[in-house]
Amino acid sequence: MNWYPGCSLEGTAREYGASMREACRLLGHELTELPDWSCCGAGVAGGTDAVLSRALPLRNVALAAARGEELLVPCAACYNRLRRAQVELAEGQPQAAAAGRRVERSTGRSPGAPVRILHPLQWWSEPEVLAELGRRAVRPWGRLPLAAYYGCLLLRPAAVALDDPEQPRRMEAILTAVGARPVAWPGRTECCGAGLGLAAPEAVKRRVRQLAEAARAAGARALVTACPMCQGNLDAYQEAPGLPVLFLSEVVAGALGADLKPFLRRHLIDSAEVADLAG
Amino acid sequence: MPEGLGGEAQRWLDEPVSRCYGCRKCSGGCPMGEEFDWAPHLVVRLAQLGREEALRGSRTLQLCTGCGTCGERCPNGIAAGAVVEALRRRFGEPGGAGTLHRGFLAQVRRRGRIHELGLATRFAWETRAGMDRAALGMALWRHGKLPLWPPRLGGPARREVAAMFRPRGGA
Ligand code: SF4
């Protein structure tokens, strides 16, 4: 399967990339990196140039369409940007149409060709994959209480929502399939503070404190996310002792038998104990 | 639409601000509302009145995360966050986030990909960031999260990306 790692999966979220590869391998899929992929622009370019903010993701959509029928995009920000630009282009949104022309002129490739932008949360929550996760879970999580945290970028705007934007269920389904016990808690779709960590750390700390308190009050032993920015903020800006913040791919890979130490040692909050709690 | 009631604003804001009836659902769900000087429903109201100049340099323009909650919940299909983004394009993005984002785009233009260590270093230099951020940087470094070497994207791909920054022929 072709995949788009994006910049953070090679840096601050490299354990997300590594555990994603491992989880997919244990599910029988080798990931092939999209050659020559470039930055999706994250949420940044839109504050300067509305056309560029669509052109940066569309270049990668065009590359992917030339290579296959689907592209796995584990970073929530990259998924949001690629999928959103693709939908807007198909709808004829003027800035996306201008971006499409810019991409064609600069690269000679067409961003309008069909390709399915797929996030692992979508893939792993399909009924047949849930069943397969259950079958292959050699080390299920022993009903460990975990807080599924979706954040913003997988659910909003509606054009990219891969689940019900207010009451999503897919991550809970995956956690249940691998033997954990998702808790009911109110922070699931709240914003973590996004890219403000460097510029406004105090604001991010307030967001993070609210989220961690809510997850803890619901009895969670860890938060689970599929977004590098959410994981980064919650891992870096919680007050000690923090609640561990796991990537969904780590939870899945662990249940499928992977050794989690090489991933978990990259987390700032000590998470080794959580791994030991697994069955 | 009557002159002065969002007519001018609508054309460049791209959001149907004249539909707003002030229910404040946008502000009720805004995760950053406590940090703002102008809550999301007031952003929409100012745009409606053509008085968006009041938002130049505001904390709202600095701190909106673009989380999309306002747009998801608005009963009238208005995304206050998209108005904020349009205002950043008009007025420039203020504060540390503006500094960071200019560095980000410069790096994408030059390298085609982001090198987080380089970006953070540039930000720290430009803003004379304090020791708390240096301590976080060290922690990330110790956990192997800040590769020293920038990512390597080939020349032709880099030039394609850079070319998308320079519109020609009125795109
Ligand atoms: S939710 Fe929509 S209609 Fe209500 S105040 Fe906000 S922008 Fe106006």
Ligand code: SF4
């Ligand atoms: S997009 Fe901005 S204004 Fe809208 S809810 Fe999120 S932080 Fe608030």
